[in-house]
Amino acid sequence: MKAAAAPFSRGRRAALGLALPLAALAAWELSARYGTVPDYLIAPSRILAATWEMVLSGELWRHTADSLLRAIGGYAIGGAAGVAMGLLAGIARPVERFYDPIVSLTYPVPKIVVLPILIAWLGAGDASKIAVITAAVFYPTFINALYGAKGVNRLFVWSARNMGAAPLQVFAKVILPASLPQVLTGLRIGLALAFIVTVAAELQNSRSGLGYLIADAENSLRFDLMYAAIIAIGVIGFAGDRVLVALRRRALAGQTLGKEGAHG
């Protein structure tokens, strides 16, 4: 809409954000080559070389695909359940009362601790991992959807009912879009958690995936491979987050005007 009001142009702002990581990388590279650092601090150039090698051999793709499958599976189930139940609890007090004690009690528990129980129940394959990821994603999406729906401006609902909107119309056309910003916030937190828990589960018990790759590389003292896997996790997480941010910007046309320069 308007010319950038910020003191920096887009390019300069990006450069500012890159300055620290680049400087750290340069320092790391130099000290790894010329200084005396422990074995596990391998020069970034060697890590890149190892990553490239694994990309070419297809090994990295295979593990990435396995991790993605689990993360996306758990994210889809946990996110859908969290948003649906959260919205429902947000508009219906009895539903909220039903969920509140159990959610409050179990929310602070790191979900990864139930993995052994889930393995005993569902086996050591993908099902137990997807289950623990589902549980981890459920909480932030549920809680954000709940407060999103609860916080809808009362007058939005009143004016819709004043026009003669039926309850289902009020829900679909007022409560849903009005709580969307917070629902999306929950989904964004949930996505990061999905990746975190995926890797944590794979570190504990797996024969494939990026978490397994890290554990395996550590055991065989192949720190270059370990870093390659870490880089892959970072890149996937970053890409997933960017996709969500882009979707959010499209979905919230108008609602974010003047707040994050989404229309700029």
Added chain:
Amino acid sequence: MAAGAMRESGFGTLGGAGGALLEVRDLEKTFRRGARTVQAIDRFSLTVSEGEFVAIVGPSGCGKSTFLHILGGFEPHDGGTMLLNGAPVRGPGPDRGMLFQEFALYPWRSVIGNVAWALEVQGKPKAERIAIAERYLKLVGLSQFRDAYPAELSGGMKQRVALARVLAFEPRILLMDEPFGALDAQTRELMQEELNAIWQQTRNTVLFVTHDIDEAIYLADRVIVFTARPGRLKDEIRVKLERPRRIDVKKTAAYMGYRNRVWDSLREEVLKAREEFR
């Protein structure tokens, strides 16, 4: 007042002329806060004729907004009757168009989308609702902002969109709850003129709640003064200033006479309301 007789402008079709459209008898409202009860409205009665513009003034907290919310069907009441066109008022409905101080525009819909949605709810086909929405946007002078989002508009423009939205579904009566209360003084003055000009064309029946005496006298055919809590009818002043009213009517002796009359009546109540907070 020739209410409802001037429909050549093509806005709204209320029909009927001069008959009682709204009849409120002995309305009671009590709020319960834990063990404490607060009486908000005490045996309040009011009759509004078709095409009449009635303003309600009163000290803050006197229950005048609560009264409007009850009429809108958003809050229950504890006694008395409310008849709109002879039928009891039950729950919210499009026969009463609410206008809120905080505009209540949907930020995810464009200006035209906001106005047209009221018509979508009522099942009008798309082409028709866009045409109607555009007509009312033109009426409030915002045609060129049809595709803007509410966040891009000033407060006065937002309230004009909200007014277009509520006029578009053609309610029998407009219930305005301090519609200009969130605007700065200059914008407020301009909006009063604008509403006056629009009303001159549409001749809607209006119930207008405000704490601004000038606004009430300038706009209304009749000014109702509420007492301090519990809200009761304190006074009723017919404003016989000629229409159409221009803004300089506020400088006339007749206007000042009405102003003093309303203020004398209201002053006592404002002082009483202030006592309550001591």
